[in-house]
Amino acid sequence: MTTRKQFLGSTAAFASIAFVRSPALAAQFEWKYGNDLDASHPLTVRAVEAFRKVYAETNGGLSIKPFANSALGGDPAMITQLRSGALEMVGMPGALMDTIVPVAAIESTAYAFKDKPTVFKAFDGDLGTIVRNEIASKTGIVALDRVWDGGFRDFTTSTKPIRRAEDLAGLKVRSAPGKLRLDSLRSMGASPTVLATPEVYTALQTHIVDGLEAPLVTIQSLRWFEVQKYASLTHHMWNGYWIMIGGEKWKSLPPEYQASLRKNLNDAALLERHDVDVLTRSVQDKLSRQGLKFNACDRASIKATITASGYYKRWHTEFGDAAWSALEKYAGKLD
Secondary structure (H helix, E strand, O other): OOOHHHHHHHHOOHHHOOOOOOOOOOOOEEEEEEOOOOOOOHHHHHHHHHHHHHHHHOOOOEEEEEEOOOOOOOHHHHHHHHHHOOOOEEEEOHHHHOOOOHHHHHHHOOOOOOOHHHHHHHHOOHHHHHHHHHHHHHHOOEEOOOOEEEEEEEEEEOOOOOOOHHHHOOOEEEEOOOHHHHHHHHHHOOEEEEOOHHHHHHHHHOOOOOEEEEOHHHHHHOOHHHHOOEEEEEEEEEEEEEEEEOHHHHHHOOHHHHHHHHHHHHHHHHHHHHHHHHHHHHHHHHHHHOOOEEEEOOHHHHHHHHHHOOHHHHHHHHHOHHHHHHHHHHHOOOO
16 A cells, blocks of 8 residues: 555656666657646656556557646647647546537536545446547547546635635636536636636736635645635535547557556556545645645535536536436436
């Protein structure tokens, strides 16, 4: 079992990672992988470990170079590159693919999942199968079998704590791209502005927005806490990250390379889920010591506001009966 100390030790190695190659033989496939998270985030660290195993198992035939922290562009740019073949792999929330695969956003349905075990039963089960099949049928992109843990999302603000639904009324809050995420925030009463990850720190610092919503691990790793005052534990939605590979790039790999890539990244997803739990248990204390003031929330009042807006009925229609039925199999009745 990974301890927090062991995990943090592993993150320090990221910047110096190099794949050892035979001077006589270059890699047959040289791929790039991008995500929007920091190099120290468990998703990046565990992916890189998996890439090293794949490199070894393919005798140097498949080399994957990681680009963290939106180094290859924001999520919309990376998905465009993935579809065009300019980028081979991404790690990305399904909610950010909703313009081309609407049902991929179902993971972020507000207050759908009571806890992580419920999330992973759903996405390791038939709800995940529906999402992956839709991604493949609409885009040709291959999403690997296990979703990675992005975490439950909470609010931070510079102006006031969020204790009840009415505290969200008119709040200028950053939103990641995605129709569902925007509608979720508006249904809570907030006033969202879409900003790409690299723009968020400055926007908070200059009060273009007064708050944001994100998992605590992400708030720590991207240092957004430095320009916020309050953290309100709303746990209003969960987001995962799918490891996705361009369809033509996937087809170009020999079957044994595909098997190595699939196995090692699926195994790494389980390790990453554990790592996120380890960090989440300690991050609140760390952020408190760095100045954030934490408070609990009346989540029921926020969910009641969302429900009264017709939110669940809208998204039932958007996702369709089959996907909504699979969601409610795990979440319980929502609308």
